[in-house]
Amino acid sequence: MILAIIMVFLWGANFPLEKEETIKIGISYPLTGFAASYGNGGLAGVEYAVNEINLAGGIDGKLIELIVEDDQCDPTESVRVANKLINIDMVDVLVGQMCSGAAEAMLPMVQESGTPMILTGTSKPELVIGKDYVFRIYLNDNKIGEQTAKYFYSEKNYENVAIILENNAWGVGIRNVFVDKFSELGGNIVFDEAIESSTQDMRTVLLKLQQANADALFFPVYKENFLKGAKEMIELGIDIPVYTGDSVYTQEVLSSEVSQGKRIIIGKLNLPEEFEQRVKEFSNRETNIITPMGYDAINLFAEVISKTGLNKEQIKNELSKISYEGVTYPLIEFDSEGDLKESQIDVKEIRDKTTVIIYSN
Amino acid sequence: MSIIIQLLFNGLIAGAIYALIASGFSLIYSTNKFIHFAHGATIVFSAYILYFFFTVLGINFWFSAIVAIAFGCFLGYLMNLIVYKQLSKKNASKLTLLIASLGLFIFLESLILLIFGASVKTIGLIRIERGIDFFGAFITPLQINIFFISLLLLFFLFFFMKKTKLGKAMRAVSDNKNVAEIIGISHQKIVAWSFVIGSGLAGVAGILISLEQNLEPIMGTNMMIKGFTAVIVGGIGSVHGAILGAFLLGLVENIGAWFLPTGYKDAISFIILFGFLLFRPQGLLGVKRADDK
Numbered sequence: 001m002i003l004a005i006i007m008v009f010l011w012g013a014n015f016p017l018e019k020e021e022t023i024k025i026g027i028s029y030p031l032t033g034f035a036a037s038y039g040n041g042g043l044a045g046v047e048y049a050v051n052e053i054n055l056a057g058g059i060d061g062k063l064i065e066l067i068v069e070d071d072q073c074d075p076t077e078s079v080r081v082a083n084k085l086i087n088i089d090m091v092d093v094l095v096g097q098m099c100s101g102a103a104e105a106m107l108p109m110v111q112e113s114g115t116p117m118i119l120t121g122t123s124k125p126e127l128v129i130g131k132d133y134v135f136r137i138y139l140n141d142n143k144i145g146e147q148t149a150k151y152f153y154s155e156k157n158y159e160n161v162a163i164i165l166e167n168n169a170w171g172v173g174i175r176n177v178f179v180d181k182f183s184e185l186g187g188n189i190v191f192d193e194a195i196e197s198s199t200q201d202m203r204t205v206l207l208k209l210q211q212a213n214a215d216a217l218f219f220p221v222y223k224e225n226f227l228k229g230a231k232e233m234i235e236l237g238i239d240i241p242v243y244t245g246d247s248v249y250t251q252e253v254l255s256s257e258v259s260q261g262k263r264i265i266i267g268k269l270n271l272p273e274e275f276e277q278r279v280k281e282f283s284n285r286e287t288n289i290i291t292p293m294g295y296d297a298i299n300l301f302a303e304v305i306s307k308t309g310l311n312k313e314q315i316k317n318e319l320s321k322i323s324y325e326g327v328t329y330p331l332i333e334f335d336s337e338g339d340l341k342e343s344q345i346d347v348k349e350i351r352d353k354t355t356v357i358i359y360s361n
Numbered sequence: 362m363s364i365i366i367q368l369l370f371n372g373l374i375a376g377a378i379y380a381l382i383a384s385g386f387s388l389i390y391s392t393n394k395f396i397h398f399a400h401g402a403t404i405v406f407s408a409y410i411l412y413f414f415f416t417v418l419g420i421n422f423w424f425s426a427i428v429a430i431a432f433g434c435f436l437g438y439l440m441n442l443i444v445y446k447q448l449s450k451k452n453a454s455k456l457t458l459l460i461a462s463l464g465l466f467i468f469l470e471s472l473i474l475l476i477f478g479a480s481v482k483t484i485g486l487i488r489i490e491r492g493i494d495f496f497g498a499f500i501t502p503l504q505i506n507i508f509f510i511s512l513l514l515l516f517f518l519f520f521f522m523k524k525t526k527l528g529k530a531m532r533a534v535s536d537n538k539n540v541a542e543i544i545g546i547s548h549q550k551i552v553a554w555s556f557v558i559g560s561g562l563a564g565v566a567g568i569l570i571s572l573e574q575n576l577e578p579i580m581g582t583n584m585m586i587k588g589f590t591a592v593i594v595g596g597i598g599s600v601h602g603a604i605l606g607a608f609l610l611g612l613v614e615n616i617g618a619w620f621l622p623t624g625y626k627d628a629i630s631f632i633i634l635f636g637f638l639l640f641r642p643q644g645l646l647g648v649k650r651a652d653d654k
Contacts, residue, residue: 032471032474032479033579034577034579036474036479036578037478037479037480037481040478040479167624193622193623193624194622194623194624195623195624196624196626196627198582198583198627199623199626199627200375200378200574200583200584200587201371201374201375201574202623203367203370203371203374203375203615204368204371204615204618204619204623204626205618205623207364207367207368207371207619208619208623211364223481224481224575224577227481227483227575228574228575231489231575234489234490234491235489235490235491235492235499235501236367236491236492236499237491237492237494237499250480251480252480252481252482252483253481256483257488257489258489286478286479286480
């Protein structure tokens with residue numbers, strides 16, 4: 001009798017196996033921890049794109065199923081996330097990653113498994129090298145650092161520049177390229193210090209900056225440190241041009257009174273107001289510079305999968321030769337390493353809680 | 362000259378903030394004899410409550426500040442009632458209570474993230490302006506207020522512990538809870554009061570810190586490290602020692618960061634922490650007891 005009941009139960013439980021086949025996209029973003037706001041911004045774009053595609057009937061009739069994991073921008077967590085998404089959930093493709101350290105830990109597994117992945121927010125140049133399954137739609141440190149050095153020396157005629165950087169792989173990477181290029185051009189680095197993401201205040205490092213008599217400050221830090229530093233510079237009466245990186249391109253920074261007049265050096269990419277508004281109407285998550293990249297990454301895969309099906313090698317091959325008109329960039333194309341061909345920058349000044357382009361190369 | 366004055370100001374401002382954190386932390390330790398790490402989350406939660414009432418709802422600042430302090434008191438009371446008291450009834454060890462406090466800390470931090478999101482929040486009460494010039498060094502009126510409020514706290518806590526009935530009872534429980542029970546002092550009641558008052562101080566700290574700094578859900582971690590170090594330096598269990606330790610820590614960190622790369626600033630506080638733990642575990646004002654092994 002008991003056996004019969006179990007058999008009936010198992011027979012009944014088999015019905016769900018006939019469920020519709022989906023395209024599984026694994027997402028690895030920091031949704032908690034210090035980089036959570038960037039990860040949530042990216043996820044807002046991802047979810048919006050998936051909603052649009054699924055409402056339109058999916059890709060060749062197959063709906064997209066998102067499997068979202070929180071990597072916390074932590075290398076250990078990233079490996080766990082990669083293992084789960086690739087080996088347990090058996091995703092077809094991957095999108096995400098915000099931090100170079102965490103990506104560095106995850107990407108060898110991604111490459112080995114042959115799962116195509118699009119990175120949407122990590123800039124260490126070496127990450128994609130030798131990994132033909134990994135693509136990036138984010139300007140790498142080499143491009144940003146070099147272009148910034150050229151802009152400082154040739155366009156602004158700054159001779160003595162100070163640097164205060166975030167002490168992590170991104171900050172150090174961009175600093176190294178900038179210092180090499182700026183020195184090669186003939187400029188002097190008169191002050192160069194790293195600050196921790198947990199720093200309580202920056203008054204003493206700013207006091208040192210004040211003594212360095214720099215023409216300008218290059219300040220590649222995350223938004224938390226940017227807001228602290230910008231506030232304390234006003235309080236300490238430090239008034240030199242300040243240039244920061246795209247990591248601060250968020251609504252809370254743009255709308256802060258301490259940010260006004262500061263400048264952001266950013267890859268020539270777009271966050272159209274109308275697009276941002278549509279995402280905000282759809283999602284409760286905050287939007288930021290990563291949002292359109294998340295959106296573009298999903299649409300890139302959708303375009304490729306509609307041509308190749310779910311064969312991972314074919315997806316990789318098709319991605320490597322794609323020319324795609326995205327929201328983020330007018331034309332997304334990859335070089336032989338899987339990095340963006342695009343290398344132009346904009347310098348934007350924060351004015352009236354929005355930005356105005358003051359230089360474009 | 363202006364550099365020396367500015368370094369002193371920087372040290373005193375940092376020390377005043379650490380003192381706000383360390384005072385409540387130390388008060389709770391004095392009666393409970395375990396490290397209540399979730400105190401950092403109480404500070405952050407109170408600050409977010411102020412943000413919610415004042416910035417989001419647009420309610421009067423002073424009313425919002427009172428709500429934030431009351432919330433801090435209530436949260437502290439609740440943590441003791443639901444977690445620590447229940448564990449103590451089961452004769453949980455100090456290590457178990459310590460782990461529970463870390464669990465509470467992570468839980469509250471995640472709750473803040475869930476409710477308020479990860480983006481940086483600003484209270485926006487005070488316009489950011491160049492500070493007041495003292496011989497070429499700058500300090501803002503808010504920073505002067507934070508400094509004097511932390512000094513006031515020192516006197517308030519000194520008076521409270523020495524002169525009030527509740528303060529004396531807390532000292533009695535702190536010295537020996539069994540003897541205190543024999544003479545009619547309810548250990549459980551005093552513990553509850555220490556959580557209420559200590560967490561109320563966390564509320565005050567949360568308000569002042571939120572006016573001086575931006576709000577982030579994870580800011581409590583660093584606060585607890587600095588608060589804990591200040592308590593060790595000042596003498597664990599000594600409330601006014603903790604405040605003294607906080608100022609010393611702020612000064613040493615900032616003067617040290619002038620001579621060393623700024624990245625070593627946190628390392629300086631750890632070196633001080635280890636130095637005291639190794640060579641003067643009772644801290645500056647703490648008393649070495651026979652059972653301190």
